[in-house]
Amino acid sequence: MAKTKTRDRMNNEINAGSMADIAFLLLIFFLVTTTIAEDKGILVKLPPWSDEEPDITKLKERNVFSVLVNAQNQLLVREEPARIGELRERAKEFIMNPSKRPDLAEGPRNAIISLKNDRGTNYETYLAVYNELKGAYDELWDELSERRYGQPYSDEMPFAQRKAIRDEIPMVLSEAEPTNFGEEQ
Template sequence: MARRENPEINAGSMADIAFLLLIFFLVTTTMDVDSGISMKLPEKPPANYDPPKIKEKNIFEISINRNNDLFVDGDVMELKDLKEAAKKFIDNGGGVGNPMPGEEKGKECDYCTGDRNPESSDHPNKAIISIESDRASDYEVYVSIQNELRRAYAELRNGLAMKKYNMSFAEIESAYKKSGNKDKNLEAKVKEIKNSYPQIITDLDPTESE
């Protein structure tokens, strides 16, 4: 009786198949990328530039110590309370603002819903938020503070846009982008809301704790 040989499996192409699968997974797999915080750096002023004098009441001072404690205008504050405190400061409307585009001189804020406290900010376009952090503080805390401040501006802009156009600012901005940034009517609305509540956030040089 003849002896039957076991059939052999041709493994010559296995390496090619594994290589193709590797390429497939490399091409189709998405990777998370931390985009960070979008910041636009200011342009360098000319040599003879004379900076404007800023009233102390128009500055919302935020500081973070090495223990990640949050201070606002020298007083301790919880992160959860920062957004509302920032909105109250920005929207105070206690005086005359800088001239808006097309205006010769500044006017009082006729759209602000704040307390009109003369000891707080004069106008949203004069309200400056200043952040000072310690070099030993956590970056995550700094990012959380930035997020709360951006939420404050977003809510103020959305509220004004709803009053004027029955649409949130986010909806107007999204529609403008969908138009390929070509719709002049939407462009004018976006600029008007942004000029009404300009996002003015400055970062001071980090302090060095001892």
């Protein structure tokens, strides 16, 4: 057997010139084929931007349904402790005021729901509270639509019918700036 010389060992190298091309092609392939998941959130229509100072009018206390969520995820509705499970029915009763109580809203057009949370509030709790308040309006719109048009409120309804329902029961959900972590309202 012939012995290999050190000169022959030096010539045994791998040609890596095309490795950069292959890596670049793989990068392009993965960028093109990867789908990026879009974050889903709460669809809220924001008011248009205005440089004017807001008109601060004195609201009647009876027309404001205040909902506060603290850092311990406890709920305070109109200064009384409450559970999330009873929030929807209380909001519906407040908005419609079927028994004409003096401590509830004067009418659906005057009802304002104010939601305020702490920065330490769990996101799940915030969403649960928001969903219950939004659900109250959805149920009220369905009930009114059934009475008037014989069908539930939906996007398939003519625009004029949906507008008439929303004009009679407008959704006024005011979200206040969250308080600092652990700060009581």
